[in-house]
Amino acid sequence: MPADTATPPRPAAPSRHPLDILREVFGYDSFRGQQAAIVEHVTAGGDALVLMPTGGGKSLCYQIPAIARHRGGRGVTVVVSPLIALMHDQVGALEEVGVHAAFLNSTLSLEEAQRVEREMMGGRLTLLYAAPERVTTPRFLAQLDSLHQRGLLSLFAIDEAHCVSQWGHDFRAEYLALNVLHERYADVPRIALTATADEHTRADIIERLQLQDARVFISSFDRPNIRYTIVEKDNPRAQLLRFIRDEHEDEAGIVYCQSRRKVEETAAWLTAEGIPALPYHAGLDAEVRQRHQDRFLREDGLVMVATIAFGMGIDKPDVRFVAHLDLPKNIESYYQETGRAGRDGLPAEAWMAYGLADVVNQRRMIDESPASDEFKRVQRGKLDALLALAETHECRRVRLLGYFGEASQPCGNCDNCLHPPATWDATEAARKLLSCIYRFQQHGAHVGPRAFGAGHLIDVLRGKRTEKVAQYQHEALSTFGIGADLSEAQWRSVLRQLVALGHVVAEGEYNTLRLTESARTVLRGEVRLQLREASEPARRGRTARSRGADGGRARAVPADLDADALARFEALRAWRSEVAREHNLPAYLVFNDATLAEMARVHPGTLGELAGISGVGAKKLEAYGQEILRVLAGR
Structure with a gap:
């Protein structure tokens, strides 16, 4: 507890109206959406939990109250952020508009840090950015005690608040200690902000940050300027290259990969193909990561190939596309990562290539993790929701927003709306495939695990007499050749969708296929399966540029400029x-x-x-x- 528990001086009323600050400092005539209500509530001293999409103007929701509560040139707002990149960007932007701000992080020399601390202790800073692990140290808390006792502690803003939740997609243990801010400075208002949080995560944020009395503001999660496209993997590198060349040549973008090795290989390959690209992952030297990040922020037309170590807190507004070469963990991750495109409100694209191996790998990572059964159950549910988004033949935006509890209408700006996919009654095909897996299991214990993989399954269905088929005598199975009428691509599509629906799982080192309990209803013909038709392999070479709802190509430059x-x-x-x-x-x-x-x-x-x-x-x-x-x- 603070050394001096005397009641601090009561702060004076804000000296400037929030709308005046918005106009005079930031140059905007009016607030957007719920910004006005949030700013007024926090400026008046209320606590708030704000859920607002990336690019929706979250920063203004605490920056304007910070300026309004900086009375007589004194009073500090502490912004808790885990992101050095965001600190640098935000401070640079605030100084550009005449607001005195600073950060305390590992990039500062001792002399620079001491100068910032002197300005903070004098109350002269309007905003100070610091990481959660610094904010909760005894030294920093003692400094906050002193500010509080002198009435110079204006506001706490906790950015990326989903990091406090074990159910969130980016849990950080150091966030758990931030409940000390309420316990120690109960009269100082707090605003917690995040772009992604389902019901589990929201409840966790409220409980762990002690925001039970806070007002909750939930903005629309819709980013109408982003076009969502998900394609079946068919030589994903070539698909990515066509996408960039045909749609976003010489434009900034981010390509997400699951592994560090794939990041480096993809960046080198794009560069060799004439697309300027840089790798970014946690295994690179910190100086290299910083140099690559600085180049991405400052140069036009660069592509950053990265793991999820890159992106959170990156405010670059003109990222015209975000591409995924691997399936994210859940919809929250997908939404936050794709949300880094088009922060300026101009047209942008979220593109993902997705295949059977992605589903299998994500399920395996959950099953083999050391987490509790309850945590695994929740994570499987989150993955199932993402798979439903990937496999849907209806509007992707409706499905995406529905996950966050928001009703909507077909958008006209996703791949399914622009080019409705063909579907077919795949019930009999699914029964054949499930029966074949069942026959494998009944064929005898001598059948090795390799026999149960996807490739071998499809060979048996299509009646291919391979060496492995002969080895395990699978030409004798009643299901041998019963699927000769479908191509390998069609069978892979059926299998992928059955795995996504949870009727089949792949286990072990060799991805052995096994039926789940729900497969029984399909085998008995109790359910009908309407599945997406397998896409034909895309023709090699350049393709026509995609068309928007108005028939024109999605453009970053406003079309009404003559x-x-x-x-x-x-x-x-x-x-x-x-x-x-x-x-x-x-x-x-x-x-x-x-x-x-x-x-x-x-x-x-x-x-x-x-x-x-x-x-x-x-x-x-x-x-x-x-x-x-x-x-x-x-x-």
């Missing part, structure tokens, strides 16, 4: 690049593409007109206004 406006837009982008290099900042921290596009479209001729552009606050108008007018006049 030729003159487009020239102004490109001139502004070139000017922005020069400024970013001079200030050693990512270009989007100067102005994002959407703001530049509006400048190009409106073509302001005076500072007053420029001030009316969304995203141009007072500090940026003063710093860059004359230069922007000069660039626009030159076009």
Whole structure:
């Protein structure tokens, strides 16, 4: 407990209205969605749990209350974040708009850290970013005690709050100690924020962070600018290359792979194919990771190939695609990772290649983990929900939002809406496949485990007399050749969907196939199975660019720029690049593409007109206004 438990001075009422701060500091005319209600509640001293999608404006929900509660130039908001990249980006962006902010992390020298601590203890910082393991140390808590006793502790913002939950997709044990903030500073408001949390995770956040009295704000999880596409794996490298070349050449993107080795091999292969790509995973030297991350943030058109070690807290708004070469663990992971695309609100794509091995590997990782049976049960349920998303022949967005409890209508902007998949009554095919697995099990204990794999199963169904078929005398089975009417690709599709539906599991080193209890209902013909038809292998070489709902290609540049406006837009982008290099900042921290596009479209001729552009606050108008007018006049 604090050394001095005397009641701290009562803070004065906020001196600036949140809407004034939004307009004057950040340059926006109005709040979006629930932002206004959240900001007003927290500014007034209320606790809040905020669920808002990536790119939905979570940062403003604590930054504006922090500015409003920084009274008379004094009072610190502590932002708890596990992410060094986010700290650097957020502090750089805040300083750009004239808000004094800093971070304390391992990238600072002792002298730099001491300077930040002096500013914090003087109450002069508006926001201080720090990791949870630092915030809960005795030294830092003693500093917070001193601030609290002097009435200089304004607000706690706990970002990535799902990390506190064992049910979440990114549990971090150090978050569990953050309940000390409520126990020690009960009168200081707290806002916990996350982009992804199902009911289990929300309940865990509330309990572990002691937010029982907090107001819960749940925004729509919909990201309408993101197009969702999931394809069957058929030479996934070639599929990825076609996707990038045909849809996103020279644009920034992230490619997620499950293993470090696959990350490095994929990045090297893309580079050799003329796509500039960098690897990122936890096994790389910290200096290499930082250098690659900095390049991705500052350069245009780079592709980052990464494990899940990369991405959380990356604020780069112009990521035009996120691709998965391996199946994520659950829908929360998929949603958060794909949500890193299109943060600027312009068109972006989430693309994933998915196959039978992905299903088998994810199920095995759950089954072989040392976790409790209850935890495994929950994780299997989460994986089943993701598999249902991958296999659905209905709108993917409806399925995705439904997982988070949000009702919606078909979106017209996912692969299933744009190109409805063919389905077929696969009941008899499924019964044949399940019967064949059953015959394997009945054929005798001498049958080795290798005989039960997917490849051998399909060979038997199609009547192929391979060496292994002869070895195990499987041509004598009644199911030998009963599936000769279907291709290997069709049988793999049926098997994958039966595994996804939970009627078949693959176990052990050799992925031995085994029937589950639910397979009995299919074998008895008690259920009908309407499955997706197997996709034909995509033709090699370039394909036509995808079309949006309006028949045009999804474009990152707003379509309503005429030729003159487009020239102004490109001139502004070139000017922005020069400024970013001079200030050693990512270009989007100067102005994002959407703001530049509006400048190009409106073509302001005076500072007053420029001030009316969304995203141009007072500090940026003063710093860059004359230069922007000069660039626009030159076009």
